[in-house]
Amino acid sequence: xxxxFYRRNRGSGWWQGQFKGCGYRFxxxxxxxxxxxxxxxxxxxxxxxxxxxxxxxxxxxxxTVYRTLELLVQMGVVSKSDFGDGRARYEMxxxxxxxxxxxxxxxSNCGLVIDYADFIDxxxxxxxxxxxGLSEKYKFEINSHxxxxxxxxxxxxxxxx
Amino acid sequence: xxxxFYRRNRGSGWWQGQFKGCGYRFxxxxxxxxxxxxxxxxxxxxxxxxxxxxxxxxxxxxxTVYRTLELLVQMGVVSKSDFGDGRARYEMxxxxxxxxxxxxxxxSNCGLVIDYADFIDxxxxxxxxxxxGLSEKYKFEINSHxxxxxxxxxxxxxxxx
DNA sequence: ATATCTGCAAAGACTTTGCATGAGA
DNA sequence: TCTCATGCAAAGTCTTTGCAGATAT
Numbered sequence: 001x002x003x004x005f006y007r008r009n010r011g012s013g014w015w016q017g018q019f020k021g022c023g024y025r026f027x028x029x030x031x032x033x034x035x036x037x038x039x040x041x042x043x044x045x046x047x048x049x050x051x052x053x054x055x056x057x058x059x060x061x062x063x064t065v066y067r068t069l070e071l072l073v074q075m076g077v078v079s080k081s082d083f084g085d086g087r088a089r090y091e092m093x094x095x096x097x098x099x100x101x102x103x104x105x106x107x108s109n110c111g112l113v114i115d116y117a118d119f120i121d122x123x124x125x126x127x128x129x130x131x132x133g134l135s136e137k138y139k140f141e142i143n144s145h146x147x148x149x150x151x152x153x154x155x156x157x158x159x160x161x
Numbered sequence: 162x163x164x165x166f167y168r169r170n171r172g173s174g175w176w177q178g179q180f181k182g183c184g185y186r187f188x189x190x191x192x193x194x195x196x197x198x199x200x201x202x203x204x205x206x207x208x209x210x211x212x213x214x215x216x217x218x219x220x221x222x223x224x225t226v227y228r229t230l231e232l233l234v235q236m237g238v239v240s241k242s243d244f245g246d247g248r249a250r251y252e253m254x255x256x257x258x259x260x261x262x263x264x265x266x267x268x269s270n271c272g273l274v275i276d277y278a279d280f281i282d283x284x285x286x287x288x289x290x291x292x293x294g295l296s297e298k299y300k301f302e303i304n305s306h307x308x309x310x311x312x313x314x315x316x317x318x319x320x321x322x
Numbered sequence: 323a324t325a326t327c328t329g330c331a332a333a334g335a336c337t338t339t340g341c342a343t344g345a346g347a
Numbered sequence: 348t349c350t351c352a353t354g355c356a357a358a359g360t361c362t363t364t365g366c367a368g369a370t371a372t
Contacts, residue, residue, distance in 0.1 A: 025346050027352060046337080061354045066337060068352095082243040086362075087336060105301055114299055119291045126287040130280045131310065138275055139315035140266055148307045149292065154300035186326060186371050207362080222329040227362060247337075248361060 022075050029053070029060045033068045037078060043089035043113055081146060083113055093144075103147040109156035123147070183236050190214070190221045194229045198239060204250040204274055242307060244274055254305075268314035275314075284308070 015034060019026040036052040037044065044052075050065045069090050072078035079093045083106050093101065103123070105114040131142045176195055180187040197213040198205065205213075211226045230251050233239035240254045244267050254262060263278040292303045 020347095025351065027346070029353070059354080063338075063355075064353055070338095080245070084241070105295055105299055105303075107301070108304070114301075116295060116299070118298065119294050123287060123291055126284060130284055133280055134266055134277060134310060135312075137279065138266055138277070139318070140268070140275070140310070140312050141318045142266075142310045142312035143269070144312070145310045146307070147309075149295060149301070149303045150305045150307070151296075151301050151303035157300070157302045181372095188327060188371070190328070220329080224330075224363075225328055228327085231363095 018075065018077065024071065024075075029057075029064050030068050030071075032057055032060060033065060034072075037072075037090065037092045041115075043081070043083070043091050045087045045089055047087075049090065076143070079144070079146075081148070083111065083148075084108075085111055103149075105149050105151070107153035107156055108150050109152055112153045112155075114153075179236065179238065185232065185236075190218075190225050191229050191232075193218055193221060194226060195233075198233075198251065198253045202276075204242070204244070204252050206248045206250055208248075210251065237304070240305065240307070242309070244272065244309075245269075246272060264308040264310075266310050266312070266314075268317055269311050270313055270317035273314045273316075 015031070016026040019030070032053045033049060035056075036049050040052070042048070046062070046066050046069055049069065050060075050062045053060050053065065069078060069080070073080050073090070077093060078090050081089050081091075081104065083089060083104070093099065100117075102115040102117040102120065105116060106112070127145065131145075134140055135142055176192070177187040180191070193214045194210060196217075197210050201213070203209070207223070207227050207230055210230065211221075211223045214221050214226065230239060230241070234241050234251070238254055239251050240262075242250050242252075242265065244250060244265070254260070261278075263276040263281065264284070266275040266277060267273070288306060292306075295301055296303055
């Protein structure tokens with residue numbers, strides 16, 4: 001690195017285990033990125049994460065954020081979605097506290113995204129059933145899913161169009 | 162246009178009606194693009210569509226393809242999805258023959274995408290139910306949805322990883 | 323007739339990559 | 348110590364936009 005000195009990373013615990021388990025190192029920038037993702041309930045773009053991390057520690061570069069996010073997606077820790085605005089969104093999928101999966105409601109007009117988990121229980125049953133059927137028929141091993149509804153939010157519904 | 166002369170478009174029928182109904186014109190490039198989308202059962206990227214259209218009629222530009230696809234998405238005729246390879250995919254959603262909606266099964270390893278419609282009936286019931294609940298609770302007017310399962314296809318499942 | 327569309331090329335936006343150097347175990 | 352990870356900046360990709368001139372109705 002060119003002139004950046006991180007304080008030694010002696011973080012430990014759950015995350016370090018996750019990384020080590022996957023054969024990766026739990027570095028300081030990675031820890032910062034996880035902190036940002038953990039403490040936000042929003043759907044962050046790579047740049048959002050970068051700006052946030054940058055606020056706390058300006059030494060971290062955007063490329064590292066992209067690389068780390070990709071890594072986390074592969075590890076299944078973070079899920080990546082696309083709400084149609086041309087940039088990927090990332091959000092924590094699981095953490096020390098367990099899963100926090102939810103689905104999305106996207107306004108096609110203003111881009112508002114609402115997370116909901118209220119109907120997950122009802123959906124879960126069917127999803128599991130469908131997953132079983134699909135796995136069998138297509139010999140697929142299903143690990144995750146993405147479910148989004150598109151439409152108009154309360155505000156946009158008003159203003160016709 | 163700079164030096165391109167299309168043959169006059171006297172196409173008519175269902176599509177023309179769809180366009181006129183939305184206040185748009187049914188032009189020759191648009192017809193070509195629809196032809197390509199209709200005759201392919203694949204998930205085409207904008208460039209795929211462009212290349213195909215270009216084969217039949219080199220005068221059509223890529224920008225027009227993008228503009229038309231976006232228009233079709235807005236009209237609800239085409240659906241746009243993202244399988245994680247950084248480019249948008251388009252596929253016909255409805256046509257003169259009616260709806261042909263389906264969901265996706267995406268291999269996270271090799272990128273294979275399988276369409277399935279087998280379980281749609283079962284899913285439809287729950288989706289409708291969830292839609293009603295969501296509409297009510299969040300005052301959303303739901304128009305469409307996207308549902309994708311991610312995992313490993315038969316081939317990739319074999320080679321561990 | 324005229325508001326809408328189009329091709330071309332250039333600009334924009336997001337993401338990835340190469341390389342020398344620093345850090346984790 | 349010996350890989351793996353990072354910052355910076357440059358390059359890559361996909362997509363959008365401006366504009367003069369063609370087109371649908």
